[in-house]
Amino acid sequence: MSFSPLIQDLIDAFRVLPGVGPKTAQRMAFHLLERDRHGASTLATALTVAAEKVGHCSCCRTLSENELCSICADNSRDESQICVLESPVDMLAIEQTGGFNGGYFVLMGHLSPIDGIGPDDLGLDLLFKRLESGAVKEMILATNPTVEGEATAHFIAEQIKHLDIRVTRIAHGVPVGGELEYVDGGTLAHAMAGRRSMN
Amino acid sequence: MSFSPLIQDLIDAFRVLPGVGPKTAQRMAFHLLERDRHGASTLATALTVAAEKVGHCSCCRTLSENELCSICADNSRDESQICVLESPVDMLAIEQTGGFNGGYFVLMGHLSPIDGIGPDDLGLDLLFKRLESGAVKEMILATNPTVEGEATAHFIAEQIKHLDIRVTRIAHGVPVGGELEYVDGGTLAHAMAGRRSMN
Numbered sequence: 001m002s003f004s005p006l007i008q009d010l011i012d013a014f015r016v017l018p019g020v021g022p023k024t025a026q027r028m029a030f031h032l033l034e035r036d037r038h039g040a041s042t043l044a045t046a047l048t049v050a051a052e053k054v055g056h057c058s059c060c061r062t063l064s065e066n067e068l069c070s071i072c073a074d075n076s077r078d079e080s081q082i083c084v085l086e087s088p089v090d091m092l093a094i095e096q097t098g099g100f101n102g103g104y105f106v107l108m109g110h111l112s113p114i115d116g117i118g119p120d121d122l123g124l125d126l127l128f129k130r131l132e133s134g135a136v137k138e139m140i141l142a143t144n145p146t147v148e149g150e151a152t153a154h155f156i157a158e159q160i161k162h163l164d165i166r167v168t169r170i171a172h173g174v175p176v177g178g179e180l181e182y183v184d185g186g187t188l189a190h191a192m193a194g195r196r197s198m199n
Numbered sequence: 200m201s202f203s204p205l206i207q208d209l210i211d212a213f214r215v216l217p218g219v220g221p222k223t224a225q226r227m228a229f230h231l232l233e234r235d236r237h238g239a240s241t242l243a244t245a246l247t248v249a250a251e252k253v254g255h256c257s258c259c260r261t262l263s264e265n266e267l268c269s270i271c272a273d274n275s276r277d278e279s280q281i282c283v284l285e286s287p288v289d290m291l292a293i294e295q296t297g298g299f300n301g302g303y304f305v306l307m308g309h310l311s312p313i314d315g316i317g318p319d320d321l322g323l324d325l326l327f328k329r330l331e332s333g334a335v336k337e338m339i340l341a342t343n344p345t346v347e348g349e350a351t352a353h354f355i356a357e358q359i360k361h362l363d364i365r366v367t368r369i370a371h372g373v374p375v376g377g378e379l380e381y382v383d384g385g386t387l388a389h390a391m392a393g394r395r396s397m398n
Binding site (some may be wrong): 004030032041042043054 | 201203206213227230239
């Protein structure tokens, strides 16, 4: 026995979501059909509208339904700093710290030759054009502290060596509030190597 | 800073799914927008079609887009047994054991006065009509082994006392393959009280 075709289609469709296996998909489908049909319609509409209308900001490449995202359209931001990130959620994370008032550039991924993702896919020409315009004094490379993120950061730094721009990388070290005992060796080695003078 | 309105709408819409909090909803929305717009459209369509077309089987109340579900429409099933369940997924679970060939009745919930769910909401009149037709010889109450499930089972059994129908309840006991040490006291007490002769 299996479910009727439309229910099975819905269960299969839920599998496109990250972290959703067959059991969770089944639970989601039945929850909506049994208890929340209004929520199902709302979700369907939101998905359709977002998939159609949300594009990329023409300046920083983050996801946005407008030509310019709210940050690129904001004149009060400091144009002399630009923070390079892998994903729009990283942008939100940095904005939430409240400590950065510069501009952003979102790569929407990282260099990954094995998946066929090269400099063109990350919009690096757009980034370099923005850097060459002269307004930017410092570029902060805030790609993820993974092998791919590090490689991407080094590649970008290498490409703009000829420009008079300060290139920085976010600090690696022990997380604030953590205990040394539970920090992995790689991070601890970075934290030791990157130690700062206290006096 | 927050996301642009359409993205925020999509994130909020994902919150209708069971077990999906703000972070997971955000991850789902960005996954679909960044990497799988085709999957987003498929999901939207499946949701719309299912929410519109899937109704209840007129015989057993399970979710189905046809007047009769595949089991109720199957003439080879044994009409003399009827298994009463709380939800369509329980029906699938019992079908997958392959050991039952009777009919089903799905309550789509359990009695819960605190949530305002009474006998009418569980379609009990439809169940009693089916029992009174005379074809059914045994009703197996397979509601969940929870307080509400037990109460629902007892209520149903009480209501049809006047009919000449054998009423049974699925066995409670230690799960097959489990270890006694890890079984809770209530289950163990049930398993002892429900012991069966081996000779």
